[in-house]
Amino acid sequence: MTVSSISRRERKKAATRQAIADAALRLFLERGYDQVSIRDIADAADVSTTTVFKHFTGKEALVFDEDQDREAQLIAAVARRTPGQSVLDALRRHVLDTWIRIETHPQRAEFTHLVDSTPELRAYAERMWTRHTKALAAAIADAFGADHDDLACAALARYVLDIPALARGRHDPRAAVETIFDILTHGWRPPITG
Amino acid sequence: MTVSSISRRERKKAATRQAIADAALRLFLERGYDQVSIRDIADAADVSTTTVFKHFTGKEALVFDEDQDREAQLIAAVARRTPGQSVLDALRRHVLDTWIRIETHPQRAEFTHLVDSTPELRAYAERMWTRHTKALAAAIADAFGADHDDLACAALARYVLDIPALARGRHDPRAAVETIFDILTHGWRPPITG
DNA sequence: GCCCAAAAGTGAAACGAGTCAACTAAGTTA
């Protein structure tokens, strides 16, 4: 008899996964990314090293456990935008609503510091975003009935996905996001200097 | 007596470095990146593996031996642009003149294929470009007397450095570069569909 | 309740990238 929609197996699996991710994050924050080995994490979570790799593709992935379905959300933002709203505006909304909320969360501070101070993680985080370029480009192209590899759509996808990296660390991230979308909408203008 | 401006030591060092880089590239092209170990390369160049790492920071760096001073050229393109030319146009010129020439060189084909077919190298090449973001952003800001971390300048720098990745593989790279610069100049417009 | 196939986890061994310390040998300089 299946009590819940999720089997015990699934629950236990998720539990070990979570135990590993928790142990990893704790140790990383305590000692720093480079000072923690996979073996350390496995020991702390009381599993074998092979089990760690059954749940995560690599060491960097341990840090970004909750990173799923960004791609799906992005594509949905374009495909299911409210009628009359332009693609650019839909993306602007989505970035402001979704990403800003995550990035400016107070408890996020030490996590952000961990990522920023570890080149390996910075690179990984950046790739995570830009990896979705192809899918987002296709979604944008679909919105206009254009070819899936249309250059303008690919460029827009990439430029939008660059925004988190550009806005990160600004004192007013919302304003930064708006500024960049204005550039994409109206073209680049020299900064106004005092 | 020092015959040339460069000592024998320096010459021998450079020779070793070149021998390693040559052996590496040859083996990579022959067998594929993943099928060649550092040990293979060291053996082929008749040095020890530690010597390889004295000359190159890592395995990927062996592939991009001749990649220097892109940053210097970029900054010069902005700082020493012809009077009356806008920063955007100067960058457009520079990308068309410098990058396109390199990228479309016929002998470059198999090298490009090596990089494109190896995810590790793709990622590294991309980071190589975008690593110069900060420097280019500062150069652009200087051109307007703006702050070195001005957001609009940082965004432009990044977007320009993304162009190689976006234009690579298009059947007409020059046209692709022009299209993208038009987006940056006038803002993004939906593609025209048949 | 029992059996079986699938799934989760184990443990040890191995591989390749990269580092380190102690050494050798060659090049440079006085």
Place this chain on the structure above:
DNA sequence: TAACTTAGTTGACTCGTTTCACTTTTGGGC
């Protein structure tokens, strides 16, 4: 020639990651 510097060697070591052969758990059908 003696003294100093530095490229390169050697071998052992760490660490991420994979492979493999093995045991345990568990869910479903009988």
